[in-house]
Amino acid sequence: MLLVYSQKLTTRLSYSFKHIFLRILGIDVRFTSVLEEFIAYEDPKMSYGKHPLGNEFFVQEHGLLAENGIESIEILLKEWDDIPAFFPTIEKSAIPFDIFAASFYLLSRYEEYLPHVKDTKGRYPAAESLAFQNNFLELPIVDMWAYKLKVVLQQSFENIKFPHKQLMLHNVISVQRPFAYNQKGFFRSFLCYFQDFTKGRFKNNFYRTQVLLGIRKDPFDTFTWIVNIAKRSTSKMTAFFLLGENEEYQDSLNTHRKAFQLLVKYVADYKEVGLLYSASSITKFATLEEEVKRMESTINRNVVSAKQSNYFVNLPENYRNLIELEIEKDFTMAYYDTPGFRAGTCTPFLFYDLDFEIKTPLILHPIALASTAMQHEKAEKIEAKIQNLMQKVAQVNGVFSVVLSNENFTSEEENRVWRKLFSETLQNYE
Incomplete structure (x- = not known):
C-alpha cells in the first residue's frame, strides 16, 4: 500500500x-x-x-x-x-x-x-x-x-509491487434499428413504401416486399451471427437496445411486439443486454424511468448498463438520472464522429460530479471508436485505425471497446471489414 x-x-x-x-x-x-x-x-x-x-x-x-x-x-x-x-x-x-x-x-x-x-x-x-x-x-x-x-x-522503492494486468476486450453493439423492414406496422411500412417509390428506390421496395412475405430474411437481423461469434469468445459483449422512439419516425418500430421482445431475450440469454436510452429521455426523467422499467420487464433482471443512443452527454444531468435509477455503468463516453479517448483513459472510471463535488458510484466505460466515426472510410483505413488504437491500449493493459451496430454486419460488400473485425480482431488479442 x-x-x-x-x-x-x-x-x-x-x-x-x-x-x-x-x-x-x-x-x-x-x-x-x-x-x-x-x-x-x-x-x-x-x-x-x-x-x-x-x-x-x-x-x-x-x-x-x-x-x-x-x-x-x-x-x-x-x-x-x-x-x-x-x-x-x-x-x-x-x-x-x-x-x-x-x-x-x-x-x-x-x-x-x-x-x-x-x-x-x-x-x-x-x-x-x-x-x-x-x-x-x-x-x-x-x-x-x-x-x-x-x-x-x-x-x-525497491519493495513496491504492482500486479500483472493484461488487455481486456469489451465489444459494444448498439441496436437502434433491429429490423430494416419487419415489425414496423402497417402505417410505417406504407410510409416507407411511398418514400422509396417517390425517390426511385425500387430495389428497397422489392426487398421490403420479400421480407414482409417471409421469402427473405430482414437484412438488419444479424443477431444469430453476432451471438454465435460472441459465444465462442472470451471477450465481453454488451448489446444495447432502443426502446424509445427513434429520431426518424419511419425508423421506429413497436417495441411492445412479441418478435422484438423475443429478440432481446434471445441475446440476453448469452450476453449482457443494456438500455439504449432515447433522445427524449434526456430531458424527461419519467421517460427514462419508463424505458428502464420496460427493459427490466423484458429481460427479467435489473438493467445495470446504459448508453445514450446519439452520444449526447449533458453533464451532469444525464448521469445523475442514471444514478437515481441505480444504473451501474454507462457507455456513452465517446465521440460519435471522431476516434479517440474522450476522457483521456482506457480504464473504466467513476463519474465525478463537479457541481456537487462528489465521487459517484456510476462507472463510465470509455470507448475508443464508434463505427459511425469511420462509416465512409475504406476498409484498409478502418482496420489500421482499430489496430493502432488497440495497440496503444494493450501497451497500458487497459480495456479496448468499439461500438458497432447490427447494421454493420449486413451482407453488403462495404460491411465485410466490420464482419471481419468483429469475428476475428475484436474477439482475441495476441
Missing part, C-alpha cells in the same frame, strides 16, 4: 489518486494529513503539495485538486519525454507535471462544463476538446502517464 501525505485532503484528490493507483496500476493507496504518521510509515510513501517536506518522493501540486467549483484554466502543453503533459512542476518534483491534477481535468470532463460551441444536435464536439486541439485524443494519455509514473516509483 502507498501512503500519500497532503496538507489538504479533498474528494478531488482521492478520486484522481485512486484512479491512477488503484484502477490503472492496481495498488491500494491511503491518505494522511498527519505529519507524524507520514514520517513513521516505513513502506512506500509520497507527499503531494506546494513544497517537499524533505527528501521524500514528492510531486508538486498544481492547485486544481484543492479547489471547488469550475473556472477557466489556462493550459500550456509540454512533454514528458515524448508524451504531451500539462500543469508543469518545479525541479524538486519527482515528475515534471502534476499528473493528478491533469488526470482529474480530463476524467471529470472539466472542459465540458465550461462555455463551448455545441454541434447541431447540442453535443460537445471533439474539436472543442484539449486533446483534439493538441493531437493526443487517440492516446489513452492518463494510462500512459500512470505507467511512466510506475517506472519512476519502481526506481525509488
Whole structure:
C-alpha cells in the first residue's frame, strides 16, 4: 500500500489518486494529513503539495485538486519525454507535471462544463476538446502517464509491487434499428413504401416486399451471427437496445411486439443486454424511468448498463438520472464522429460530479471508436485505425471497446471489414 501525505485532503484528490493507483496500476493507496504518521510509515510513501517536506518522493501540486467549483484554466502543453503533459512542476518534483491534477481535468470532463460551441444536435464536439486541439485524443494519455509514473516509483522503492494486468476486450453493439423492414406496422411500412417509390428506390421496395412475405430474411437481423461469434469468445459483449422512439419516425418500430421482445431475450440469454436510452429521455426523467422499467420487464433482471443512443452527454444531468435509477455503468463516453479517448483513459472510471463535488458510484466505460466515426472510410483505413488504437491500449493493459451496430454486419460488400473485425480482431488479442 502507498501512503500519500497532503496538507489538504479533498474528494478531488482521492478520486484522481485512486484512479491512477488503484484502477490503472492496481495498488491500494491511503491518505494522511498527519505529519507524524507520514514520517513513521516505513513502506512506500509520497507527499503531494506546494513544497517537499524533505527528501521524500514528492510531486508538486498544481492547485486544481484543492479547489471547488469550475473556472477557466489556462493550459500550456509540454512533454514528458515524448508524451504531451500539462500543469508543469518545479525541479524538486519527482515528475515534471502534476499528473493528478491533469488526470482529474480530463476524467471529470472539466472542459465540458465550461462555455463551448455545441454541434447541431447540442453535443460537445471533439474539436472543442484539449486533446483534439493538441493531437493526443487517440492516446489513452492518463494510462500512459500512470505507467511512466510506475517506472519512476519502481526506481525509488525497491519493495513496491504492482500486479500483472493484461488487455481486456469489451465489444459494444448498439441496436437502434433491429429490423430494416419487419415489425414496423402497417402505417410505417406504407410510409416507407411511398418514400422509396417517390425517390426511385425500387430495389428497397422489392426487398421490403420479400421480407414482409417471409421469402427473405430482414437484412438488419444479424443477431444469430453476432451471438454465435460472441459465444465462442472470451471477450465481453454488451448489446444495447432502443426502446424509445427513434429520431426518424419511419425508423421506429413497436417495441411492445412479441418478435422484438423475443429478440432481446434471445441475446440476453448469452450476453449482457443494456438500455439504449432515447433522445427524449434526456430531458424527461419519467421517460427514462419508463424505458428502464420496460427493459427490466423484458429481460427479467435489473438493467445495470446504459448508453445514450446519439452520444449526447449533458453533464451532469444525464448521469445523475442514471444514478437515481441505480444504473451501474454507462457507455456513452465517446465521440460519435471522431476516434479517440474522450476522457483521456482506457480504464473504466467513476463519474465525478463537479457541481456537487462528489465521487459517484456510476462507472463510465470509455470507448475508443464508434463505427459511425469511420462509416465512409475504406476498409484498409478502418482496420489500421482499430489496430493502432488497440495497440496503444494493450501497451497500458487497459480495456479496448468499439461500438458497432447490427447494421454493420449486413451482407453488403462495404460491411465485410466490420464482419471481419468483429469475428476475428475484436474477439482475441495476441
